[in-house]
Each structure stands twice: as structure tokens, then as C-alpha cells.
Amino acid sequence: MDSVSASRIVLFPFMSKGHIIPFLQLARLLLHRGITVTIFTTPANSPFIRHSLADTDASVVDLPFPQNVPGLPAGVESTDRLPSMSLFLPLVNATKLIQPDFEHALQNLSGVSCLVSDGFLGWTQKSAEKLGIPRLVLFGMSNYSATVSRVVVLDRPHVDLDSDDEPFEVPSFEWIKLTRNDFESPFKDPEPKGPLFEFIIEQGIATSKSQGLVVNSFYELEPLFLDYWNREFDPKAWCVGPLCMAEPPRVEPLMKPIWVQWLDTKLAEGGTVIYVAFGSQAEISSEQLQEIAIGLEKSEVNFLWVVRSKGLEALEGFEERVKGRGVVVKEWVDQREILDHESVIGFMSHCGWNSVLESICACVPILAWPMMAEQHLNARMVAEELGVGLRILAESGSVRGFVKWENIEKMVRELMEGGKGKEVRKKVKEIGEAARRAMEEGGSS
Structure with missing residues (x-):
């Protein structure tokens, strides 16, 4: 990306940490190129954004979030605060009520050359069109997941299968074998319908009318899938990542968090x-948390486990039993700081796309255990397409379902000490180096 003469780009992320973070990283990338950046958000999300960009010239505009939304608890303005992800639709649909305030604020900004808005905020396409501003879309997912999902939805190779675990080939990518369990409803349903499906169609139409896709990835990571998308589908996609590499060098704090001090101790040992x-x-579930705890304990491997789930009572007595060898953290951590620590050589992850990229950039192999959204496709990509990780599967061999501690113990040991762990560790170093080159001056991103 070459330097651009002074112009303003407006960024508007969806109200969720996993969506906001790549937008903040994109803001830094644009600011580095001399572009004026304004971020739109809502009052409850504003402090996190302002704090994250406090050392920059980015401006932040707060738009009032709708009040008294049916089905939505008072004061909730992000998925991070939802009591359950079953309330996702009321939250995302409530954002449509922001449109008049958004248009008024956008109209009052000078020199806006482009809007980059979240793929979940499809209604911003109409606003951009009305005001004559080009809109680009950032979904925060890989080209692999986007392309494979689109092909499966269009060609429906999964419709006539006998079970959700029966493998099928992906048309045009015959080496990829998936199951219906690699998808969430409505994508996995033979006849998709309902409010969530209608929402997805709505976003797809808005995206197709936009001027392009901004992808948090780099060409060398998934060239086949980016090329296929740009040959077969609209709008055109451009890779601008990994955006986590746009973050400034970390300033060492006067007092490191306790868990980082613990990592330092492990490194010294x-x-x-x-x-x-x-x-x-x-x-x-608390039952699954208990199995994870037993698996980690039995593995005899050092671990740092960040737990944000309910049902923590399942871990009673666990921390005492693993004292010295394991640390359980129940608050927000700087994930990149942990992944970059020299002692950390493996990451058991849900395979959210931000986490996958951060792990690759830190050259840390992944033990993939996807939970929701497109994470199952990311896990396939990590383990089967890229070879930078291993998989945790349910006892039945399914990509979904309850996982017993024996399997957790076995796969933790394999990643940390086994032959397959060595292979994926070598591969992730190669790809991590390619990521660094992609973000250099003259690189592919």
C-alpha cells in the first residue's frame, strides 16, 4: 500500500471485541499512511476504542444506542455483554435504528473518501449510497472460510447426506472434505430458513452492492481461495493483513501482570x-470445563488457561492441585503478549480468526478446538490446509460434541512433546515469516 494524500476514511465496526480489534488495527495501518481516520461506535464501546487508540490522532464519534429494544437487556451494546449468544439477532437488528444518527454525523464530516464498515452492518450500504460515499466491507474472516462457505451454500453438496458427520467433497476444491457439523445453522440445513438466514441474505446483498472486501489476511496464506473468490464472486477482495502486525511495539509496563511474571519464571527454569x-x-458447560481441567492436570504440561465461561465452580480445588505448573486467569489478558512470550510454544484455541492470525504471527502452533460461527472451517484450514496445528475431536470422531479428558491430555502432549507437534511447529515458523514479509514495504498486503 503506497502513501495516500490526505483524505478521511470512516471505520464502523460491529459491537463485539472480536470485530472491533481488527478495525483498530486497520486504523493504525491507515494512520501510518497519512490518512485521517474517524471511528464510529456507541457509548458503551467507546472507552475501549478510545483507550486503544489514545496514542494516535484517530477521532471517535459516539452514536446513541437504541433504548428499550425488545429481547435485549438494558445497557447491553455489545455481544461481550450478552447473557447468551441467542440474543445476537436482537442486538444486530437494533443497530439499524442507529442509521439516522449515523447519516447525520457522516454528513457533517469533511473530506470522507471511503467508509469501511462491518459485514454485519449491511444497512450502512444504503447510507453510503445515499451520501455518494464508496463502502468497503470488513468481515473479519479468512478467504478460505468465505469462499468455501459460499461454494457450499450455492452448490449444496451436503443436502442428501445420511448424517451430520458424513464427509462430502467441496466442489472446485475436491481435496477438502467437510461435514455438515463444520457449519452452523442455517448453513448446514438442507432447506435454510428463519430470521438468522434472512439476516445473512440481507448482509450478502448489501455486501454485493459494496465496492469491495477488505480481508484481514495475506495473499501467501491462501492464494487459491482469494483468486477463486475474485474470479467467481463479487465484490473484489483485497488482503491487507495480518492486521495484528500493524500494532506498535509493546511498551514494557513498570509492573507486569502476574501471569506474565509466571511465564518469565517458567522461561528462566x-x-x-x-x-x-x-x-x-x-x-x-461446567462438565466440559471439568474435562479440560483434568486433561491439563494429567498432561503434566505447564499451562496458562484464560477462563471466561460460567460454571467456574467446576474448577474448585483445581488451581491448588496444579500450583506451580498451571495458572488460571479469569480476567482480560493481552493475548499477543502471551503468544509472543518465549516460553509459550502451543495454543489450545477456539480458532476465532483473530486468534489464528495472532498465533501464526507469533509462530505458535495451534491445538484447534472450534466452538461456533466459522471457527470449524478455520480449524480445518489450520490443521489440514496449512499444517500449522492439530485437532481436538469428540470421542465419536466428530468435530462437535463432548470431549473427554483422555483425548485432551493426549493431544496436549502431542502438540507440546510429540512428533506431529514438531512438524506443525516448523511449518508455523515458515508461515509466520511469510506473514512478516507480507506486511513489509513492498509486501503483498
Whole structure:
């Protein structure tokens, strides 16, 4: 990307940390190129955005979030605050009521050359069209997931199968074998319908009318899938990532968090650590939490586990039993700081796309355990397409379902100490180096 003469780009992320973070990273990339950046958000999401960009010249505009929305608890303005992801639709549909305030604020900004808005905010396409501003879309997912999903939805190779675990080939990508369980409803349903399906169609139409897709990825990671998308589908996609590499160098704080101090201690002892985290949205049962705890304990591997699920009572007595070898953190952490730590050589992850990229950029292999959204496709990509990780599967061999501690123990040991772990560790270093080159001056992103 070459330097651009002064112009203003407006960014509007969906109200969810996993969506906001790549927009903040994109803001830094644009600011570095001398572009004026304005971010639109709502009052409850504003402090996080303002704090994250406090060292920049980015401006932030707060738009009032609708009040008294049916089905939505008072004061909730992001998925991170939802009591359950079943309330996703009321939240995302409530954002449509922001449109008049958004248009008024956008009209009052000078020199706006482009709007980059979240793929979940399809209604911003009409606003952009009305005001004569080009709109680009950032979905925050890989070309692999976007392309494979589109092909499966259009060609429907999964319709006549006997079970959700029966494999099928993806048309045009015959080497990829998926199951219906690699998709959420409505994508997995033979006859998709209902409010969520209608929402997805609505966003797809708005995206097709936009001027392009901005993809948090890099060409060398998934060339086949980007080329296929740009040959077969609209609008055109451009890779601008990995956006996490646009973050400034970390300033060492006066007092490191306790868990980072613990990692330092492990490094000094010559120990290695697996980092365990499943994102802020995953709903994990107390029974499954217990199996994870037993698996980690039995593995005898050092671990740092970030737990944000309900049902923490299942871990009673666990921290005492693993004292010295394992740390359980129940608050927000700087994930990149942990992944970049020299002692961390493995990541048990839900395979949210941000986490996958952060792990690749830190050259840390992944133990993939997807939970929701397009994470199952990301896990396939990680383990089967890229070879930078291993999979955790249910006892039945399914990509969904309850996982027993024996399998968790076995796969943790394999990633950290086994032959397959060595292979994926070598591969992720190669791809991590390619990511760095993509973001250099003259690189592909």
C-alpha cells in the first residue's frame, strides 16, 4: 500500500471485541499512511476504542444506542455483554435504528473518501449510497472460510447426506472434505430458513452492492481461495493483513501482570507452556470445563488457561492441585503478549480468526478446538490446509460434541512433546515469516 494524500476514511465496526480489534488495527495501518481516520461506535464501546487508540490522532464519534429494544437487556451494546449468544439477532437488528444518527454525523464530516464498515452492518450500504460515499466491507474472516462457505451454500453438496458427520467433497476444491457439523445453522440445513438466514441474505446483498472486501489476511496464506473468490464472486477482495502486525511495539509496563511474571519464571527454569483460551463468546458447560481441567492436570504440561465461561465452580480445588505448573486467569489478558512470550510454544484455541492470525504471527502452533460461527472451517484450514496445528475431536470422531479428558491430555502432549507437534511447529515458523514479509514495504498486503 503506497502513501495516500490526505483524505478521511470512516471505520464502523460491529459491537463485539472480536470485530472491533481488527478495525483498530486497520486504523493504525491507515494512520501510518497519512490518512485521517474517524471511528464510529456507541457509548458503551467507546472507552475501549478510545483507550486503544489514545496514542494516535484517530477521532471517535459516539452514536446513541437504541433504548428499550425488545429481547435485549438494558445497557447491553455489545455481544461481550450478552447473557447468551441467542440474543445476537436482537442486538444486530437494533443497530439499524442507529442509521439516522449515523447519516447525520457522516454528513457533517469533511473530506470522507471511503467508509469501511462491518459485514454485519449491511444497512450502512444504503447510507453510503445515499451520501455518494464508496463502502468497503470488513468481515473479519479468512478467504478460505468465505469462499468455501459460499461454494457450499450455492452448490449444496451436503443436502442428501445420511448424517451430520458424513464427509462430502467441496466442489472446485475436491481435496477438502467437510461435514455438515463444520457449519452452523442455517448453513448446514438442507432447506435454510428463519430470521438468522434472512439476516445473512440481507448482509450478502448489501455486501454485493459494496465496492469491495477488505480481508484481514495475506495473499501467501491462501492464494487459491482469494483468486477463486475474485474470479467467481463479487465484490473484489483485497488482503491487507495480518492486521495484528500493524500494532506498535509493546511498551514494557513498570509492573507486569502476574501471569506474565509466571511465564518469565517458567522461561528462566527452561520450561515451556501451552496457552489455553476459547475467546469471550464461547459457552462451555461446567462438565466440559471439568474435562479440560483434568486433561491439563494429567498432561503434566505447564499451562496458562484464560477462563471466561460460567460454571467456574467446576474448577474448585483445581488451581491448588496444579500450583506451580498451571495458572488460571479469569480476567482480560493481552493475548499477543502471551503468544509472543518465549516460553509459550502451543495454543489450545477456539480458532476465532483473530486468534489464528495472532498465533501464526507469533509462530505458535495451534491445538484447534472450534466452538461456533466459522471457527470449524478455520480449524480445518489450520490443521489440514496449512499444517500449522492439530485437532481436538469428540470421542465419536466428530468435530462437535463432548470431549473427554483422555483425548485432551493426549493431544496436549502431542502438540507440546510429540512428533506431529514438531512438524506443525516448523511449518508455523515458515508461515509466520511469510506473514512478516507480507506486511513489509513492498509486501503483498
